[in-house]
Amino acid sequence: MTVDFLIDWFAxxxxxxxxxxLLAVIISxxxxxxxxxxxxxxxxxxxxxxxxFMMDRIGPMGQGPGLHAGKWGLLQTAADAVKLLVKEDTxxxxxxxxxxxxxxxxxxxxxxxxxxxxxFSSVLQVADFNVGVFYIIAVGSIGVIGIVMAGWASNNKxxxxxxxxxxxxxxxxxxxxxxxxxxxxxxAGTMNLQLLIQSQSGTVWGILPNWIIFNNPFTFIAFxxxxxxxxxxxxxxPFDIPEAESELVAGWMTEYSGFRWALFFLSEYANxxxxxxxxxxxxxxxxxxxxxxxxDSAGWELFWFMGKLILLIFVMMWFRWTFPRLRxxxxxxxxxxxxxxxxxxxxxxxxxxxxxFG
Amino acid sequence: xTSAEIKAVLEHQFPAAMVENEDLTEKQVELKGNQWxxxxxxxxxxxxxxxxxxxxxxxxxxxxxxxxxxxxNLHSMEHRHKIEVVISHNRExxxxxxxxxxxxxxxxxxxxxxxxxxIVYEGHRDLRRILCPDDWEGWPLRKDYEGQETxxxxxxQKMKEEEGWE
Amino acid sequence: xxIVQGDQMILNIGPQHPSTHGVLRLEVxxxxxxxxxxxxxxxxxxxxxxxxxxxxxYEQVIPFTDRCDYLASMNSNFGYVVAMEELxxxxxxxxxxxxxxxxxxxxxxxxxxxxxxVYGLDIGAFTPFLYMFRDRERILDMFExxxxxxxxxxxxxxxGVSHDLPKDFEKICIGFLDYFEPQxxxxxxxxxxxxxxxxxxxxxxxxxxxxxxxxxxxGPNLRGSGVKWDVRKDEPYSIYDxxxxxxxxGEGQFGTLGDCFDRYWVRMLEISQSVKILRxxxxxxxxxxxxxxxxxxxxxxxxxVYRRTESPRGDLGYYIVSDxxxxxxxxxxxxxxxxxxxxxxxxxxxxxxxxVIAILGSLDIVLxxxxx
Numbered sequence: 001m002t003v004d005f006l007i008d009w010f011a012x013x014x015x016x017x018x019x020x021x022l023l024a025v026i027i028s029x030x031x032x033x034x035x036x037x038x039x040x041x042x043x044x045x046x047x048x049x050x051x052x053f054m055m056d057r058i059g060p061m062g063q064g065p066g067l068h069a070g071k072w073g074l075l076q077t078a079a080d081a082v083k084l085l086v087k088e089d090t091x092x093x094x095x096x097x098x099x100x101x102x103x104x105x106x107x108x109x110x111x112x113x114x115x116x117x118x119x120f121s122s123v124l125q126v127a128d129f130n131v132g133v134f135y136i137i138a139v140g141s142i143g144v145i146g147i148v149m150a151g152w153a154s155n156n157k158x159x160x161x162x163x164x165x166x167x168x169x170x171x172x173x174x175x176x177x178x179x180x181x182x183x184x185x186x187x188a189g190t191m192n193l194q195l196l197i198q199s200q201s202g203t204v205w206g207i208l209p210n211w212i213i214f215n216n217p218f219t220f221i222a223f224x225x226x227x228x229x230x231x232x233x234x235x236x237x238p239f240d241i242p243e244a245e246s247e248l249v250a251g252w253m254t255e256y257s258g259f260r261w262a263l264f265f266l267s268e269y270a271n272x273x274x275x276x277x278x279x280x281x282x283x284x285x286x287x288x289x290x291x292x293x294x295x296d297s298a299g300w301e302l303f304w305f306m307g308k309l310i311l312l313i314f315v316m317m318w319f320r321w322t323f324p325r326l327r328x329x330x331x332x333x334x335x336x337x338x339x340x341x342x343x344x345x346x347x348x349x350x351x352x353x354x355x356x357f358g
Numbered sequence: 359x360t361s362a363e364i365k366a367v368l369e370h371q372f373p374a375a376m377v378e379n380e381d382l383t384e385k386q387v388e389l390k391g392n393q394w395x396x397x398x399x400x401x402x403x404x405x406x407x408x409x410x411x412x413x414x415x416x417x418x419x420x421x422x423x424x425x426x427x428x429x430x431n432l433h434s435m436e437h438r439h440k441i442e443v444v445i446s447h448n449r450e451x452x453x454x455x456x457x458x459x460x461x462x463x464x465x466x467x468x469x470x471x472x473x474x475x476x477i478v479y480e481g482h483r484d485l486r487r488i489l490c491p492d493d494w495e496g497w498p499l500r501k502d503y504e505g506q507e508t509x510x511x512x513x514x515q516k517m518k519e520e521e522g523w524e
Numbered sequence: 525x526x527i528v529q530g531d532q533m534i535l536n537i538g539p540q541h542p543s544t545h546g547v548l549r550l551e552v553x554x555x556x557x558x559x560x561x562x563x564x565x566x567x568x569x570x571x572x573x574x575x576x577x578x579x580x581x582y583e584q585v586i587p588f589t590d591r592c593d594y595l596a597s598m599n600s601n602f603g604y605v606v607a608m609e610e611l612x613x614x615x616x617x618x619x620x621x622x623x624x625x626x627x628x629x630x631x632x633x634x635x636x637x638x639x640x641x642v643y644g645l646d647i648g649a650f651t652p653f654l655y656m657f658r659d660r661e662r663i664l665d666m667f668e669x670x671x672x673x674x675x676x677x678x679x680x681x682x683x684g685v686s687h688d689l690p691k692d693f694e695k696i697c698i699g700f701l702d703y704f705e706p707q708x709x710x711x712x713x714x715x716x717x718x719x720x721x722x723x724x725x726x727x728x729x730x731x732x733x734x735x736x737x738x739x740x741x742x743g744p745n746l747r748g749s750g751v752k753w754d755v756r757k758d759e760p761y762s763i764y765d766x767x768x769x770x771x772x773x774g775e776g777q778f779g780t781l782g783d784c785f786d787r788y789w790v791r792m793l794e795i796s797q798s799v800k801i802l803r804x805x806x807x808x809x810x811x812x813x814x815x816x817x818x819x820x821x822x823x824x825x826x827x828x829v830y831r832r833t834e835s836p837r838g839d840l841g842y843y844i845v846s847d848x849x850x851x852x853x854x855x856x857x858x859x860x861x862x863x864x865x866x867x868x869x870x871x872x873x874x875x876x877x878x879x880v881i882a883i884l885g886s887l888d889i890v891l892x893x894x895x896x
Contacts, residue, residue, distance in 0.1 A: 055654040157535050161557075161877070237648060238720055246543040246646045247881050324720045325648025327878045328557055383827065410737050414830065414858040416843045429843070431830050431858075435737055435753060442830065463740030466866045474574070489567040489895060498575055499854075 028126045032115045040269040044077045047317050054321045084265075087258035092155060095255065099153035103146045104256070104263040110142030111267040114274035119193045121287045121301035132193035133185060136278050137178055140233065143267065144170040147242070150264075151252035162251025165328055166235060166242035172335045173232040173239075179343035180226035183219050183350050184212045184282040197286030209292050211285035216357075218349035223283040225343050227312070230275035232331070234268065236316055238323035241331060276312035277305075284308050359406070359439045361385045367407065372397055379444070386429075388444040395455035395481070401432065402460050408436045412457070415467035417475035418444075422502045426452045426475055447477055456482035474499040531555050535877070539568050543646050543881045546891025550868075550880070557876040562869045569895035577855035582608060582682060582822045585855060590676040592857060593893040595638055598631035598667075599835040600893075601680035606761050607831035607842035608682045612824045619812040620684050621763040626697070626805050627670070627679060629798040633704075634663040635836035636744075636791045636798075639888040643788055644715050646885035647724050652715040659707055662700055669693065683816030694806050701799055708795060716792065725788060726779030729871050729883035733782065739870070740863035743838025744794060745887055748774040748787035755834040767804050769797045784886035791888070821850045828854075837861050837888055857896055861889040 010020030052059025060073025151163020188199040232239035243251035287301035377388040413431040456479035458464040469488040476497035538549040547568035590597040641656035772793035774786030824846040832841035838860030845854040
C-alpha cells in the first residue's frame, strides 16, 4: 500500500489533485506514527527485559493491574509514557527558547521520514521511491541538525559537549555507512528498495539464500561495516559518547524533560528501526524467506522482514549491555582509519568480483 | 635505622634546631621551626635517611595557653624506618615554612591543618581552606574555638554544657 | 582558576554528577575535550569527625569511623581499635584477632567489588556492576548475620568485638568463598579482557612510582605503580604476620606501569589474596572469649599514638592523643582517599574529559573519608 496507490485511488474518484495528495499523505502517515509509537513501547519493554536478563536481574515485574506494572511488568512502558506526558515541561531560563522547542520536532521528523520508506513486505511500504536507499540515508542525517540545535539552545556546557560529539560522530559514520550501502546497490543495480529485495531471491552457493550478504566475501564484510556504522549513527553503546551518562550526565538531552524528551526517545528507537530495516533490505534479503521457495506468501513476507529486523535490534541491545564506551578519539580512529579504507576497498572488490563472476 | 639513631643524625647535623620536650615519646623529636625547610630537604634527600613519604601531618593544640604544634609523620619507603617530627608555633602568630614542594601531599595536608588550626605555612602556593567553606570564621580544632553565632543567616545550635555527651 | 583565555572553558564536574562517587566538585579548565587543569573542591560531606571525637568518649568514636569510609566500615573500625589497643598496650584474645581479620578481609572484598563494578560503570559497561553487586550482597548478608547491620557495623570494639560469630558462620563463609572464587574468572571475561575496556584504561593516567610516593598515594593505587608496599606485610598489625599471602603489584601488561588498568588489575588480584587469607583464618580460628576485660569507661594512659592499617583504599592512619580522661584529646584520621585524590590534577593534565572520569574512578575514592 503505497502513497502512489492512494493518490491514484483518490484521483479516480474525482479531480481534486491537491486534496487527494494531502489525504493520501495523512492517511499513510498515521500508520507510520502508530508503528513508531508501538515500536518505542515494545522496544523499551524489551530493552528493559533483555538488559535485566543479561544482568542477572528480573527487570520490571508486577502482579496484575492496578498500581503495579501489569503482569511481568508488561504495562511498565505505558506507565513510563504516561509519566513522561504529565511531567512538567521545563525550558531553561537562559536557553534559546525557539530553538530549544524546535529541536525535538526536527529530530522526530528525521526519524519519521525514514520510516516512510521501510519495505515491510512486497506490498506494505508507504513510499516506494526509485531512490529509496539514498532517501533513507539522506533523511537519516536530518536528526543531527536537531541534536546540534538541542545542544546549543540548552545553553549548558554538557549539552554543548554532547552536541559537538554527536555532530562529529554522526557525520563521520555516515561515510562508511554510505560507502557500504553502495555495495548492495552495485550488486542489484538499483536504488529502489523493492527491486533491491526482489533481486535477492533464489539461492547462491547451492544452499544459501541469495542474499547480498552471502554473495561474496566483500559483501559479507560490507554488512558488518554498515551495521556497526548504523549503531554509531543511532548513538547506541559502545558509541553512545554524545549522551555518555558517566561523563556528560545526559549529553545533549540534559535540559529536556517530559514530552520533548519522550520525542527524543521515540526518535532513537525509530532510528534503530529504520537503520535495521535498511540493513535487512540491503543485505539480508528484506522480506525474502531464508528457505528459498518456501514460506513466501504475503503474511510470511511481513514475518520474515520483522523477524530479521528484530534480530538486528536485539543485537544492538546486546552490544549496549555488554560493551564499555569508546572515547571520542578512538571512535574517530575506528571510523576514519579502519572502516573507511576497508569500505572503499570493498567497493573496488565488489566491482572486480562482478566483472569476473557477474 | 631506629628512632634514636635518626635523632642522633639530626642532632649531629642541626644541633641548634633540637628542642628538649619531656612529653614526647621516643619515636618523636621536637625541632625548632626556623630551620624546618632546610632540615626537611636534608632528611628527604640524605641517602641514609631518605624520608620519601610524608605519611601524615597532624595539627595539635597543646591547650588554651600552650603553643600550637604541627606533627609530621615521616616514613622511608627505601629503609622502612620512620620518625615523627614535632614543631611548635606560638599561639598568636603560628607560622612555619611549607614543605609542599618537597612532598607534594604536603599541599593538602597543610591546607587541612591551616583550615583547622590557622597555622600559616609560608611558601605554600595555594593556602586556602579545604574542608570548611571559604568564609568560615575561626579555627575549629583549636581548644579555644568559639563557634559562629550564625552562618549565612542560619542560627548555629550550641551544645548545652550541663547536658553534655554522656 | 585565573583568566579564561581563547578557546578555554571552565567546566564544573559536580557536586552533582554521576561519576564523582559522592559529593565532589572538580573545577576543570578545558580546551575542547582536553583538560589542562583540575581544581578539586572538597568539603561538601564534611561532618567534623575530628571535632566530634574530642567531645565523645573513646568507644563513641567508633560509630563515627564507620561513617567515614562507609564502603569499608569494618576496616575503618579495625584501624581505630588497633591504634587504641596500641595506645593502651593491651592484647586481645586470639579469637578476636581472627574474627577481625575475617571481617576485615570480607569487607575488603566487598569494597573492591564495588570499586571495580563502579569503575566499569564509569567506563560505560553497566552489566559487570550488577554482577559484582550480586556477590557483594552475599558478603553484606554475612555481616548482617554477624552484627545486624549491612553498611555501618560498629562491630569492632576496643578490646573485642560486639558479638561473637553466629553459629555455622564458618560453614556459610566457606560456602561463599567456594561460590565466589569462580566468579572472579567471570568478571575477567566480562570486563577485564574486553578490548574496549583495555583501550580506555591502558596507558591512561599513568602515575609514576616516585610521583605516587610523593603524593602519599597508598594501597592498590601505589601498588598499581609497581611499589610493593602493604601495611599488612610491612608493618604487620593484629595477626597478619601469621598468614601467607602475596602482594600483587602492577606490571603494566597492556601499557605503561602505573596506568588505570594496573590499578584496576591490582584490585582484582587482591580479591583472590583476600580469599586466600580468609580460607587460612577460617581454618585456624580458635574458640574463646570475644571480649577483653576492660572497665566500662576506657581511660587510656597519657600519650599519643600514630598507627596505620591497610584499608581497601590504602594506609588508613589514626593519630590519637590521650590526656588520661575518657574523652580523646585529639583524634586525627589520615585518609587514604584524601591523598589519592590530591594527585588527580597532576595525573589528568593533557587527557580528555572521558579520561578524567576513568582516572578518578581508578583512584577509588570515597568522599565520606576524604571530607570526614
